Amino acid sequence: MTTGSEPAALDRLLAEVSGERMVATVATLAGDPFEGRRVGTPGGAAARAWLARQLEGIGATVTTETFPVRAVPDVYAAPIAEWNDGDIAHRLTFGRDFSVHLASVDAGDQPKRGPLGLAGADDPTGRWLLVPAAMALADAYEHAAGALGLLVGRAVDGDGWHFTMLAGPNPGRLPVLSVATELHERLVAAVGGGAASWSASSPIRRVDVTGANVHGRLRTATPRGVDLLLTAHYDGVGHHPGLRQPAAADNGSGVAVVCEAARILAAGLPSDVGLSVAFVDGEETGALGSAHHAGQLRATDDQPLVINVDGAGCLHEAAAVEAGGPAHGLLAVLDRAARHTGLPLTAGPVASDNRRYAAVGLATVGIGAGMAGYHSPADTADRVEPETMVAICRLVVATGWLAASDATKLSSLIGDRR
Known part of the structure; x- marks a missing residue:
């Protein structure tokens, strides 16, 4: 049970949380040498080596575990697109006006030109077909025999960017480009004039790579002691040619929080409590690194x-929390920690690596507090709020400390088993 002196001890730990240290971590991870940290790239490997050094610096025993990642989408050259309304050629900007859809085949880096048409209405032969908003991509293929490719309308984010995804549909049989919704509507209107044309390349391939998790053991639990595992994915969606995507908030900020929390808890937990860190790879390709690690556990x-x-x-109004596995006791401790630190919480979803750990029966909570510029060039270090990282780190430290100090309350009252 906690005593009157223990909250004071917790407050001393919370006072050690350094926003400056976490800001520096995010700035480093979002830097050019790490190239957006896509799984299987030199930038990802460089980030992994840097993180291993950080863990060693706080006293961790560090190991790495590799795992295969199949068919990672790779835009290997800067795509080109323009359209002509019959009088004027309009050169388009990759990442803003258009992007390469995950369902696209690799049609090379040389543009293919042809008239614009409407899928389901015009003769597809030799045309780029605009897929109507109400038509599914699978249905568009039924109207696309002999077409040069398909153009699908897609909303951009508040900064005007298409967001990049690495997990999604397998490639179909045609080039497919996503086009910003307003431009797509303009192109549909231009088709009626009969003179509109489109020219574009779709240089996207699938590559098999190796991912690697970074594990750091800071303390070993006694047989009856609590064992804490702090996790965050360090990979991002990676840079495209001519398009820098630094992955600062997603998830440089989460990595920074875990680094800082681990540093503080390593020195502040009771002697019988275990503590380890897993910086997992391949989250952006389907949470493969955490699946690998969860299977090992x-x-x-x-x-x-x-x-x-x-x-x-x-952070806006509250941090999102998603609990999984036999987590009722852990969730109760998290709630106590939030009350102690003054951080409002709201129920998830947090669709991340936490779900992989929960799926194998581990008591798990996932915490999320916003990502400005999600999966785009707008995810830059200057948009990560230091006060948000401090608030989340304080929550993690308090949760770990309270869990260790009052382990009897971690057993659920409704039949969970650990």
Whole structure:
């Protein structure tokens, strides 16, 4: 049970949380040498090595675990697109006006030109077909025999960018480009004039790569001691040719929080409490790194309490929390920590690595607090709020400390099993 002196001890730990240190971590991870940290790239490997050094610097025993990642989308050259309304050629901007759809085949880096048409209405042969808003892509293929490619309308974010995804549909049989909604509507209107044309390339391939998780063991639990596992994914969607995507909030901010929380908890927990960190790879390709790690934990019957942070960039009214596995006790401790630190919480969803750990039966909470510029060039270090990282880090530290100090309350009253 906690005593009157223990909250004071917790407050001393919370006072050590450094926003400046976390800002520096985010700035480093979002820097050019790490190239957006896509799984299987030199930038990802450089980030992994840097993170290993940070963990070693706070006293962790560091190991890495590799795993295969199949068919990662790779835009290997800067795509080109323009359209002609019959009088004027309009050169378009990759990432803003258009992007390469995940369903696209690799048609090379040389543009293909042809008249514009409407899928389901015009002869497809030799045309770029605009897919009507009400038509599914699968249905558009039924009207696309002999077409040069398909153009699908897609909303851009508040900064005017298409967001990049690495997990999605398999490639179909044609080039497919996403076009900003307003431009798509303009092109549909231009088709009626009969003179509109489109020219574009779709240089996208799929590559098989190797991902790698970084594990740091800071403390080993006694047989009856609490074991804490702090996790965050360090990979991003990566740069495209001519398009820098730094992945500062997603998830440089989460990594920074976990680094800082681990540093503080390593020195502040009772001697019987275990503490480890997992910086996992491949989250953007389907949470493959956490799936690999969760499988290892299940195979060895390790049962840590898992706290995952994905996005600590821009807190609005409350931090999102998603609990999974036998987490009622852990969730109760998280609620106590939030009350102690003054951070409002709201129920999820946090669709991240926490779900992989929960799926193997581990008590898990996922925490998220906003990502400005999600999966785009707008996800820059200057948009990550230091005060948000401080608030989330304080929450993680308090949760870990309270869990260790009052382990009897981690067992659920409604039948959970750890």
